[in-house]
Amino acid sequence: MRVFYVGQDSQKRLALLKRKGDLLLLGFDRWDDYDYKTTFPVQCRIEGEDVVTGAIKILFSGEKVSYRYLDSLVAQGWDGEFPVRNVNYVSVPSNTTFYEQIDGYIGNAATLDVARTLNDASLKRWIDEEPASLDLIESEGFRYSLLRERGAQAAYQSVWKLLSAADINVGDIQFRFLDPQGECQKLNLDFDSADRLLPHDIHVLIGPNGVGKSQTLMQMVEHWLDLSAEDDADVGFKDPLNINQMIVISYSPFERFPIDSENSVKQSGGRQDHNIYRYFGLRGWQSVFDNTGSSKKKIRLSHSRPKINAARSLLACLSDDQVYGAIKDWSAKVETMERVLRTAIDFDCAAVAVDPLVDLTTLLNPDSLFLLSKKLPDNNIVVRLNMEAEGTDSRERVLIPIGSDRIEVLNSKELSSSILAGKGIFFLKNGSVVELSSGQRLFAYIVINILGAIRRNSLILIDEPELFLHPTLEIAFISMLKDLLISYRSKALLATHSLVTVRELPRGCVHVFEKEEKKLFINHPPFETFGGDMQRISSYVFGDKSVSKPFESWIRQKLKEFGTADRLIEELGDNINEEMIIQISAMGAGKW
Structure with missing residues (x-):
């Protein structure tokens, strides 16, 4: 694969794209990181197909504006092809997906060549240990620009492992937080279970109400989003994290988690890596009108929010299967959704509602229309329901089934524009909608939301998942979570009161919050909880008050x-x- 800087030269871009062979073209971006401008949007073309990689940042020694420096080299006769000779520079991609995508198409050896052409900082630091590159990695520009965002930080920690075929896993985490009394506490999450038989992918915080379990999760989110707090000695993560994103699931009407990366209580300026944080719950942005008719976006509680999130997440699963199919860990999300949910729901296919007036042919991928006659019966492409009995304005509801048998048939971009997300998701059996209990519906929402958002090395925070799940679904939920975490090399932390959940985890993953004389203590149970006795667990955690x-x-x-x-x-x-x-x-x- 050849790498070229094209900047704003559209003619050069078009000329290169007409050539045969795989290309990585670096464009132009004025994004400012504390006076450093190092970002380059990337167009990746492999075997004539555009591949989504994300951007990359490149820092040149002694330079603050990278594109201006490259433009000066072009003016001096440079043809724009990397590597740039006799120049000290390092690069960091926006996330590990950059190289995962390329690796999925052209293989590890060729991807390693691309990383060396771009002087990837992870390789230079952890493999080559090249003195000139190490000096640049220690510079102000590297810290404030190339490592400004969380996805890039994870890539810096992980790319060398990816390209050397080593496992990339979330390591142990120590988080310092302030308890309800204002005292500094340490939470040690021992996720590294390579030398243990029992799995350590899920940890739980458990204890009576009012001891600060949910607040601990909140502080973890706030510190993750507040990049300016890295040097805070009292609160925060002890070491750099090998995490690509944080996902929060909370359906309590009383929680106050940030709903997106711009809604953090502590903010450290604009950012580009909005996907490093995803929230799923009852709250979201909503237009609020005043008495003059003017509107302003405000955060509001809404029972329709879970429906909207689930519908959008189902489309995200479809889109990820289409865009990231070359990455083994990212593919088969729709198939995984079907397999997991069928443990609790009897259905053939999930579906979303679309505008009845939309031209349905636009929702199908023209390049895959030949599949329709071979794979899908005509009556299985669109499901039309008579809604007259429901008293709705429309006598017909149009559902588009989204299943693992039609990934390449559906046009996820057009579906996203036409979807009636407020209607939520539907589950079909023999062409009819399956009626779900509230517990089944919430279970489906949680599974689909996690699948739609998750990528490799995610940390999933879940606040009281048992609120609306009966014990059978609690067990199904934990089983699902264990499966997904292994597939995506991710981890989870739950704040819970669920003894059913604790019984599924080893004692080293159970953090009991106990308050004695207004002081908080965090302990592990003195006995093995995995497969343990429920009453014994309850006696220790809650002092037997609950049972x-x-x-x-x-x-x-x-x-x-x-x-x-x-x-x-x-x-x-x-x-x-x-x-x-x-x-x-x-x-x-x-x-x-």
């Missing part, structure tokens, strides 16, 4: 009424089990 105490109070009251344990046991007859006989006998003898 044992009401039961024991009932026994004590009945012992007073019947006088002896034997008489109470006899009176209960068949309505008693062995455990209850033991406990009643022990309490009657004063040994409990």
Whole structure:
């Protein structure tokens, strides 16, 4: 693959694109990082096909404006082809996807050549250890421009592993936060389980209400979004993170997580890497009108927000399968969605609603129309529902099924423009809509939202996932999460009260928040929780308040009424089990 700088020269770009062979063309961008301008938009052409990579930043020694420096070289006769000879420079892509995409098409060896042509900083730092490059990596421009954004930071930490075929995993994380009393606490998330049999991909924060579990997640998000707080000694991550993005799932009506990367309480200026943070919950931007008719965007609570997010996320799964199909870890999102949700819902295909007046042929990929007659029956491309019974304005609802059997048939860009996201997602069985319980619907929303957003090395924060899930769906949710985390080399942290969830995790992943005399302590259970006894877990985490105490109070009251344990046991007859006989006998003898 050949790499050229074309800047604003459109004629040169067109001339290069007419050539045969794979190309990486660097364009022009004035994006300013604290007086450094190092960003280059990239057009990648492989085997005549445009491939989405994202941008790259390049820093030249002694220069603050990279495109101006390259323009001066062109004026001196340089043809624009990289590498730039006799010049010290390093580069960092906007995220690891840059090289993952190229690797998926042309292989590891050829991708490594591209990275060396661009003097990738990750290779120069971790593999070559080249003195001149290391000096540039230690410079102000590298820190304030090339490493300004989270995706680039993760790429700097990871690209050398990707190109040397090493595993790229989220390592152990230590996070410092302030508890409700204002005291500094440390949370050690031991994710690196290479030397352990039990999985450590999911950690939980558990304990009574009011001990600061959700606030810990909130501070983690705030610090992730506030790049100016890197030197804060009291709050933040101890070491650089090998994380590409943070995803928050919270359906509590009382939470106050930032809803996007621009909504952080602490802001450190404009940014380009908006995908480093995704929020899914009940809150979102909404136009609010005043008495003059003027509108302003404000954050509002809305029960329709989960429907909108789920519909958009389902389209994101489709789009990712189309755009990033060459990356093994990113592909098959729609197929994964179907496999996971079929454990809880009996359906053939998921679907979204579109405007009934839209030209349906625009929603199909013209290049794949020949597939329609071979793969999909005509009545399986569009589903029309008679809505007269619902009393809606339209007598017909048009649904577009989105399934793993039609990835290349659907035009995800046109679908995104025509979708009625407020209608949410539908699940079809034999052409009819499947009615879901509230728990099934929330389970579907969570699965689809995570799949639509996740990419390699994500950290997923989930606040009280058990709020609307019964125990069976809780177990299905944890099973799903374990599966996805392995596939995408990602990790999860949950704030929860769920004993069902704790029983699925080893004790080293369970962080019990305990408050004693107004001081917070964070401990691991002194016994193994993986596959453990629910009441024993409850006794330790909640001091038995949630399970044992009401039961024991009932026994004590009945012992007073019947006088002896034997008489109470006899009176209960068949309505008693062995455990209850033991406990009643022990309490009657004063040994409990």
